Amino acid sequence: MAHQLLLIEDDERLAQMVVDYLEGAGFRVRHSTTGGGGLTLNEQHPFDAIILDLMLPDMDGLDVCRSIRSVSQTPILMLTARGEAMDRIVGLELGADDYLPKPFEPRELLARLKAILRRGAAVASGDGANDILKFGRLEIDRDAREVRLDGEAKSLTGHQYEMLRALAEHPGRVLSREQIMDLVRGENLEAFDRSIDVHISRIRQAIEEDPKEPRRIITVRGAGYVFAKAQE
Numbered sequence: 001m002a003h004q005l006l007l008i009e010d011d012e013r014l015a016q017m018v019v020d021y022l023e024g025a026g027f028r029v030r031h032s033t034t035g036g037g038g039l040t041l042n043e044q045h046p047f048d049a050i051i052l053d054l055m056l057p058d059m060d061g062l063d064v065c066r067s068i069r070s071v072s073q074t075p076i077l078m079l080t081a082r083g084e085a086m087d088r089i090v091g092l093e094l095g096a097d098d099y100l101p102k103p104f105e106p107r108e109l110l111a112r113l114k115a116i117l118r119r120g121a122a123v124a125s126g127d128g129a130n131d132i133l134k135f136g137r138l139e140i141d142r143d144a145r146e147v148r149l150d151g152e153a154k155s156l157t158g159h160q161y162e163m164l165r166a167l168a169e170h171p172g173r174v175l176s177r178e179q180i181m182d183l184v185r186g187e188n189l190e191a192f193d194r195s196i197d198v199h200i201s202r203i204r205q206a207i208e209e210d211p212k213e214p215r216r217i218i219t220v221r222g223a224g225y226v227f228a229k230a231q232e
């Protein structure tokens with residue numbers, strides 16, 4: 001069955017190009033030119049992923065992202081023409097799984113969509129994820145896709161969970177940003193400017209006693225991040 005996608009984009013020329021390309025790749029796409037219309041469609045129909053423009057005529061795309069995330073964990077890929085990194089950072093903090101700056105190549109959009117959909121498919125099938133990684137008081141349940149600290153479940157986006165899992169499956173090994181993205185996406189895509197750092201910050205807030213002095217995910221200056229083998 002074809003994946004169902006929701007595209008919320010007010011640029012009708014760009015939207016038509018995206019719809020044609022993705023439908024040519026086997027997806028089914030519903031399109032809304034407004035944030036309010038997109039939210040209504042999302043309430044009425046289940047979607048496998050949502051492509052969301054940040055600049056919409058009736059409401060801020062960040063507000064749309066917040067509204068969607070309050071009721072659903074459907075993967076969200078943001079599109080942004082804004083030059084400021086803060087917009088993308090805020091979007092990621094609100095729960096978006098990924099972002100793609102405009103202008104973009106349709107092939108890159110397709111690759112990123114396939115990556116987040118693969119993660120969802122792996123969860124549904126339980127493929128290769130029937131055990132629990134334990135590091136002291138921290139548990140990463142790969143079957144339930146749940147992270148627990150002292151038995152308490154911690155809230156992470158799908159993208160943040162995948163990043164933590166990738167780090168935890170290579171404890172003691174320094175992973176560059178490019179390696180992390182490759183492990184998470186399954187695609188050899190270029191790492192973004194600050195998005196990895198934003199996700200790491202959010203993960204630390206969830207699993208570290210003091211996010212400013214992390215003991216589980218350590219920054220190796222100029223190299224990347226390492227997940228500590230020995231943990232309390």
